Amino acid sequence: MNLFFIAQVFVIPVEQPSVRVEDGKAIVSWTRVDTSVSKYDVYRKVEGEENIVRIGETKDTFLIDTTLIPGKTYRYMVRSFAPDDSTFVDSRWSQPVTLQQKQEQAEKRQYILGVIARERFPVLIFLLFFGFLFFYYYNQARMGKEIFIRRLAGLDAIDEAVGRSTEMGKPVVFVHGLTGLDDPTTISAIAILKYIAKKVAMYEIDLIVPNTDPLVLLASKEAVKEGMLEAGRPDVYREENIMFLTTQQFGYAAGVNGILVRERPGATFFMGYFYAESLVMAETAYSIGSISIAGTTAITQLPFFIAACDYTLIGEEMYAASAYLSRNPVEIGTIKSEDVAKVVLIFAIVVGVILASLSQLGIAEHLYEAYKALWSATGG
Secondary structure, eight states: OHHHHHHHHTOOOOOOOEEEEETTEEEEEOOOOOTTOOOEEEEEEETTOOOEEEEEEESSSEEEEOOOOTTOEEEEEEEEEOTTSSOEEEOOOOOOEEOOOHHHHHHHHHHHHHHHHHHHHHHHHHHHHHHHHHHHHHHHHHTTOOOOOOOOHHHHHHHHHHHHHHHHTOOEEEEEOSOOTTSHHHHHHHHHHHHHHHHHHHHTOOEEEEESSHHHHHHHHHHHHHHHHHTTOGGGOOGGGEEEOOSSHHHHHHHHHHHHHHHOOSEEEEESOOOTTHHHHHHHHHHTTOEEEEEEOOTTTHHHHHHHSSEEEETTHHHHHHHHHHOOHHHHHHHHHHHHHHHHHHHHHHHHHHHHHHHHTTSSHHHHHHHHHHHOTTOO
């Protein structure tokens, strides 16, 4: 009897269990406070009734009750057993929980779906519109029809820059930014590099490509090799001219400046995402009399390139460059559909501004509210 009494003293009950109802089931959980407990029994009672029902046992700290009846309110209690299962202690009863009627749940679900549908409808319309534009222009380009893309002065000047280097008997230098292959700007820069390599191979001059990222280095080698192969001059390819400098920002800038001063190229291309080193390299290229063509999506560096370089690809012109040079149907379809979608959105904004202005004057207020609700991503 004394041993039994000691066991009773040292069985510590769990605290009040917590209960949440999900998908018609009650999940009863609690915190283990006594590691010597061998198992837990979970009991349930209905509010207003005396009957207590054991719904199961577990060695974990939770139990799922799947036998709830909608509309009834339940409380739960956890019983902790000593290691020999001869002694137990009970927790306090949980807070009451109620399983809502199925009809109420269905109405709530329908309401939520209706709100989602109303909020996302403008997005759906835009996606369908953009998808139609893409496939239309993609098919047009694949069938060989000429798709107009605005001329980019910086890309048109590539032939001029390479030709000038050829006349002077000087190499061409292509400088990457500091980001890796996970940056879309770097991928676009490699597409431009391939086109430049093709032109350089036709004129049989050197192309020097310093790199700051090992993966970009490998991609640059492949791009230059493919470009020269497409030009029919794989013998012009010089692997030693595509080198790795350093991953350090200003160490890379110093290395590029050293190449520019020693080689004095006739044309220098700065393509990629740049940081504070941009002006340092661009000024060096200007000081040696090289034609400089830059392209970046770094907003903070664009003013320096525009001031120090002869031509600059601004922002998304970098992304359009690949389509502009390769005339690939997929890229043409993407660029052209984006341009048309932008025109439509600009027109919609202008109409919205006009209607908002009229609404402030007390004119066409209902029309403005309907128009705002049509384009709102939050259902108005």
